[in-house]
Amino acid sequence: MSPDTVTPAFKRPLTWLVPVAAVSIIMSLLAALYLGGILDPRENLRHFPVALVVSDEGDVLPNGQQANIGEQIATGIVDGVDPEKIDLRRVGIADAQNMLANGEVYGAIVIPSDFTKRVGILTQASVVAGDIDKPMVTILTNQRAGTLGSSILTTIGDTALDTANGALGEQLTAQVTGALPEGSTLSGAASLTLAQPIDIVVTPYDPLPGGTGLGLSSFYFALLLVLAGFTGATIANALIDSALGYVPLEVGARFRQRPRSTENRLATLAAKWLTMVVIAVVVSALYIAIATALGMPVPHSLALWMYGTLAISAIGVTALSVMAVLGTPGLVVNLVVFVILGLPSAGATIPIEASPALFGWLAQFEPMHQVYLAVRSILYFDARWNSGLAHGLAMTVLGLVLGLAFGGIVMALYDRKNLERVPASEAR
Template sequence: MTDNTARTRTMPLREWLAPITLVAVLAALLGTMYLGYTADPEKHLHDFPIALVNQDVGDTVAGKPADIGGQITAALHDNIPADKIDLREVGLNEAQRQLRNGEVYGAIVIPGDFTKRVAILGTASVVPGQIEQPIISVLTNPRAGTLAAQIMSTIADQAMTQVNTTVGTQLTDQVEAAIGTTPLSGAAQLQLTQPIDVVVTPYHPLPEGTGQGLAAFFYTLVLLIVGFSGAMMINSLVDASLGFIPAEYGPWHKNTARAPISRARTLLIKWAIAAISAPIASAVFLGIGLLLNMSIERPLMLFLYGALAIAAIAITGLSVMAAFGTAGLMINLIVFVVLGIPSSSGTIPLEATPRWIADMASFEPMHQIYLAVRAILFFDGHLEAGMAQGLWMTLAGLAIGLTLGAAATNAYDLRGMDRLGAKHSAPAP
């Protein structure tokens, strides 16, 4: 091709259409993922885990044996839609264990003297004396997610309103049958209409410096961004240094003689830089978090896992670009960011997202990292709280990245497929 031809060459139509099409596809994917999971979380509820604890031992009401706690438990099972709520009837110790590990988003607790208090309340409606309302405790779990705790409160409020109405009607009928034509006072009628005191309290409240529970999500996000962006920067800078692409600085560019190096060795250099950079970046994040008074109870564990997560993302991202070239940029963007944030469960619980988004959490890297970071920040690093899953899935992702990169680059080298389709030589002046 002559210099004059090179100067007058124009882009054919297909080269215009390719980037425009990619932008349109990316816009459609972003809109579907991000608007689809934020539009109406409560509409998409499925398998939302709630513990139900019934400690009521029963008593005598209106001269007959009664177990109102059991009746309420049965009513909750009947009236709460099973396709939306996973209502787990467990003992108090098991409920506390599941709350501690973030396995449930809340618990409804009926105390052991519930029926007895209801009976006393009915008697006190016609006999003077001091009484205490029957109490049902609703425990939210803000450490498992702020929005999840709000959804738990909404569900409990709706369920307990219905329970209060049902128990109030039954109690009013029993009292009126017992006193005959004697009229009830207005205060007694009001008390019988809403007999249950529903107390909503957070279980193990979040400390200060957690951003109302969002600190785990944003810490996960910065780990992912530095790993993802770091991979792109390392890829470009190393390629420029080795002469595979020009180094550009504003309007200036510099061409370097192409180094006689294989694809596999080039990728090893990039991996090494990513491995060295990961603990440095993790230390920077940890230091900034501590300077900003972020609540970090296990800094060493957070530092070590952060370094692993950054390295795993960067190394896998570099491997994808080594295997797929320019297309690897789009693949990394979709896998790590576009699909990752909606399925992370960091802002909206998976049980409040469309099922097809929740299903992606089983393999999406960001969800695994979020589980581990949340466990470290809010659940004392317990393995059962997501630390085990996050750790092993991160290691599995790193292994996949290493395997993909090694296999692809060695296969290309063995076939003699030099980069840019040219032998190692200095670029023409």
């Protein structure tokens, strides 16, 4: 075989330069967005929601003074965080639990009602032999809102409380030392106890069960729904176009070109839309069956199947409309919208509040984020309306309506102008 028959297309620069340039640009965008979104979450923090609960009732200290040390600790925590980075919401314990149950905060810092009383007991016990419990502050992490979010919260809580712990330790040490008889000194154990008087306990609120991938199962299920819509639309588009004779079907060494259909553009697109809905019904059910067989908890399987069907349909319908309007470039547009921009702005592996501001803006309308919120609500938050399900459902329906309107209106205009799907040489 001669070189001319092997590489005739390669001799025309545009034949290979265009794909090289297109792939290079898209992959560079992919690398910049993905790496830029994960490298420094703590540096990107902005308005990271955390509940602060101060239930301390105060008490009379051994020196006879009425005090509320819990309020003092809370003030130290507030002063120790950057309000632009941390959205510290001071609420009661019931409100905090409601926020945790709905995924509105990544965790809570809880100062109990007997905090000051325990501080007083600690100062008295420091000069008397015997064991005593330190006053406790609890950091409740919300694994269901995101594993990395819980890790960031723990770091924030530890940092803020370490500062408050040290300040309270200096205060108590000075008080106890000043009250000692002349010539007496604190023992080494007492000094160590007073230097760090607060016992900081980190514990998960409503821990996730096994089989949830440490809180990642909701993200991967949402990703599967988006891929089913995007990839399913791409496959359906190609196979239906082949069946209608608009493009050839090549299988191995075989090449087949059916007679071209005479249906108008809108009718063709409608057929693809209906096919996508059937795909959505089947694939959503298969996903749940496979997840259940693999041991993933699916507490609301019917709700998940119904939402999954809607999500796949909405993404698939929109993707088909984009390809119908733009043709081959629509494949690239869909890839960018549903995958390249969607994954880093999902808010699943990296919280939106710990991602670059660009991703926070994208998350307002990117399909991946909306699907993730709804799926997370169904899987982790008992399908509560206020835990992301209402928002995700509304945005998914809106996406479906926009996809139908975009494709339907443009196809109707194409048909009205007699822009038939024929080769340019045959166009009227």
